[in-house]
Amino acid sequence: MSYPKEGLMVSYKATQDHFDRKSLPAVIKHAHAHDNIVGGWRDPDTGLYYFDSTRSFPEDSLAAALAFARENEQHTVYVASTDINVKSNYEQEDIRVILDCDMGSSTDDLFALMMLYRYMDMKRCTLLGVIVDRMDRANADAVDVMNNYYGYPDIPIGLEKAGVKDPHVYIPYHNMAYARDIDGNVLFKRSIGDKGEYMDGYKLYRKLLAAQPDKSVTIASIGFVTCLARLLQSGPDEFSPLSGEELVSRKVKNIYCMGGVFGDSFEHDYNFTAAIDFSLKFFELWPKDIDIVFSPGEVGDPLYYSAAQIIEDMDWTSSHPIKWIYEFLTEDKFQKMWDPLAVINAVEGDDIFYRLSPRGFVTLTPTGETIFREDPKGNARYQLPGDAGWSDFVLKYIRLMSIQH
Numbered sequence: 001m002s003y004p005k006e007g008l009m010v011s012y013k014a015t016q017d018h019f020d021r022k023s024l025p026a027v028i029k030h031a032h033a034h035d036n037i038v039g040g041w042r043d044p045d046t047g048l049y050y051f052d053s054t055r056s057f058p059e060d061s062l063a064a065a066l067a068f069a070r071e072n073e074q075h076t077v078y079v080a081s082t083d084i085n086v087k088s089n090y091e092q093e094d095i096r097v098i099l100d101c102d103m104g105s106s107t108d109d110l111f112a113l114m115m116l117y118r119y120m121d122m123k124r125c126t127l128l129g130v131i132v133d134r135m136d137r138a139n140a141d142a143v144d145v146m147n148n149y150y151g152y153p154d155i156p157i158g159l160e161k162a163g164v165k166d167p168h169v170y171i172p173y174h175n176m177a178y179a180r181d182i183d184g185n186v187l188f189k190r191s192i193g194d195k196g197e198y199m200d201g202y203k204l205y206r207k208l209l210a211a212q213p214d215k216s217v218t219i220a221s222i223g224f225v226t227c228l229a230r231l232l233q234s235g236p237d238e239f240s241p242l243s244g245e246e247l248v249s250r251k252v253k254n255i256y257c258m259g260g261v262f263g264d265s266f267e268h269d270y271n272f273t274a275a276i277d278f279s280l281k282f283f284e285l286w287p288k289d290i291d292i293v294f295s296p297g298e299v300g301d302p303l304y305y306s307a308a309q310i311i312e313d314m315d316w317t318s319s320h321p322i323k324w325i326y327e328f329l330t331e332d333k334f335q336k337m338w339d340p341l342a343v344i345n346a347v348e349g350d351d352i353f354y355r356l357s358p359r360g361f362v363t364l365t366p367t368g369e370t371i372f373r374e375d376p377k378g379n380a381r382y383q384l385p386g387d388a389g390w391s392d393f394v395l396k397y398i399r400l401m402s403i404q405h
């Protein structure tokens with residue numbers, strides 16, 4: 001007998017609920033006839049060992065493992081090399097997501113977007129569109145590159161055209177879309193050519209929301225709220241007779257926002273203060289009965305994804321837009337994984353990954369402070385920081401997504 005060192009382990013439904021000496025032979029018989037793997041765990045509450053005949057998938061085949069988990073009504077996929085369990089959420093319905101990002105500055109936006117493509121591969125969500133809330137078409141072209149690279153070339157992209165002037169750039173990767181190899185050939189494919197136009201971000205919001213069922217859309221906002229503020233102030237147009245506020249009230253289910261400072265952290269919030277006039281409008285006009293979950297910077301602070309790990313995790317290909325940035329553009333030693341936390345929460349729901357604060361209302365001051373007032377009728381909650389084990393788990397989960405292909 002030996003212990004598997006790697007693989008995505010999923011149990012067969014046929015051997016479900018076997019947990020005593022008497023039922024063990026049936027499990028072993030099934031395992032012999034299938035994959036020769038017996039998985040198991042001990043329930044600390046009952047002291048019982050549960051055995052299952054188990055199937056192993058390569059660790060870069062998460063979509064196939066999850067499809068098998070759903071077929072077999074299994075709640076988890078066990079990742080042998082990193083000793084983590086990934087929830088299959090097999091009963092969850094499709095989540096319709098709009099991603100709103102400040103692409104072109106920090107690379108965690110790219111990882112958040114990558115997670116959404118991987119969730120789509122796993123049939124966990126539908127990405128309706130990507131809004132780039134930072135001006136400059138190169139940033140939208142970078143999203144176009146990502147759409148094409150990950151096999152979703154038709155996902156619509158909107159671009160902010162009257163937003164924040166020259167916000168700070170942390171890593172100048174906006175030219176990634178035009179990268180060339182040493183022979184001068186363009187490295188990454190795009191759908192929208194140099195002469196193509198991007199729809200204004202708030203307009204694309206209006207178009208996408210108008211076409212969706214009521215209360216069905218989840219927004220993951222991981223940059224500035226420029227386009228959201230303009231959406232909320234917009235009037236009727238060719239896409240909808242509703243005002244922006246009415247459209248949001250009618251169509252949006254909830255929003256997950258990377259930003260805010262709560263609890264013990266004193267770190268300055270970037271996303272809201274960098275676009276403060278837009279942020280104040282957003283906080284004023286966002287409907288008070290639509291849930292908003294904040295992901296404060298301190299929750300993602302311990303999640304260091306190092307440049308060496310990024311390059312290693314993407315060694316399955318010689319040409320990758322995120323890896324290219326770390327190979328050729330930046331000396332940065334790591335990127336903190338702030339933005340993926342809002343996306344993970346948006347797709348996986350509120351009960352899986354996080355502890356959330358009680359409900360309340362959040363207001364924003366003109367200096368960018370987020371003030372939380374507890375109230376059971378409030379629409380706002382925020383993620384609470386996890387312990388070291390939690391941070392380790394989430395980083396392993398994001399890294400597992402990086403190796404999928």
Ligand SMILES: [Ca+2]
Nearest residue numbers: 102109222223
């Ligand atoms: Ca961001």
